[in-house]
Amino acid sequence: MKKVLVATEKPFAPAAIAQIKKIVDEAGFELALLEKYSSADELKSAVADASALIVRSDKVTADVVDAAKELGIVVRAGAGYDNLDMEACSAKNIVAMNTPGQNSNAVAELAFGMMVFQARNHFNGTAGTELRGKKIGIHAYGNVGLYVAKVAKGFGMHVYAFDPFVDDAKIKADGITPLSSVEELYSTCQYVSLHIPANDKTKKSINKELLSKMPEGGVLVNTARKEVIDEDGIVALMEERKDFAYISDISPDNKAVFEEKFPGRFFFTPKKMGAQTSEANINAGVAAANQIVRFFKDGDETFRVNK
Ligand code: 3PG
Known part of the structure; x- marks a missing residue:
């Protein structure tokens, strides 16, 4: 048997x-x-x-x-x-x-749970911000990206996407603005939600140079993989940019550095919880x-x- x-x-x-x-x-x-x-x-x-x-x-x-x-x-x-x-x-x-596609909605919902938590200052009683009217960039428009885009529209966000493997026509048909480069996505959007796979091409590709393009109040939302992040690069950026926050479903290897240096500007789930x-x-x-x-x-x- x-x-x-x-x-x-x-x-x-x-x-x-x-x-x-x-x-x-x-x-x-x-x-x-x-x-x-x-x-x-x-x-x-x-x-x-x-x-x-x-x-x-x-x-x-x-x-x-x-x-x-x-x-x-x-x-x-x-x-x-x-x-x-x-x-x-x-x-x-x-x-x-x-x-x-089978667990995509769960991952998208977690992305928004983390975004609201961060925008409301971890519910610490001080005045936070709202998601409505903010720009969100979907980095890779696959199954999870599609759900994130749908929920973002419900929140009243302006939704952009970059995905070299998806036709712009399909992205447009979903009512989302396709952008032509990863640099354009990061320089346009205050929130970026990551949905790229971890492979030889993407590892450490989300680096200081790219993230430094994000507008004031930039928030990187990672429900993808920690391997795609240049973890030292994001620390260096957050040292320079007091407005920047990193929220992730996957704790970085240098989590202790975030705890020591950036209280209130990061959130990591204790265990990967998206799915x-x-x-x-x-x-x-x-x-x-x-x-x-x-x-x-x-x-x-x-x-x-x-x-
Ligand atoms: C996935 O790739 O499907 C997600 O990262 C979920 O991973 P998990 O099943 O380990 O929670």
């Missing part, structure tokens, strides 16, 4: 696990759970006889892939698959997939389970990312 392992250091909501189990059981497969594990060795031993693996941000390294003797497919229940060693998967002919809603867990978990069943039953490779 095929074993489907759900390995999540940050567990799914119980309702999501119940639905994943139902799909796996009905397909005649067996579900195994490894939650809140604390070492790669635990993952390596759990995956040894698994035919399929569902993960979140869990690191599927070359070592993990090597330990997986039966693995045919790994699905990242979520969008960004920078946690999967693609070369190692491809070398062993393991299909790697993600579940694009941590029951709805997003159900959407992404169910999609992952269905993709695995379709792969084994019909050879369906839609959503494969290591083509």
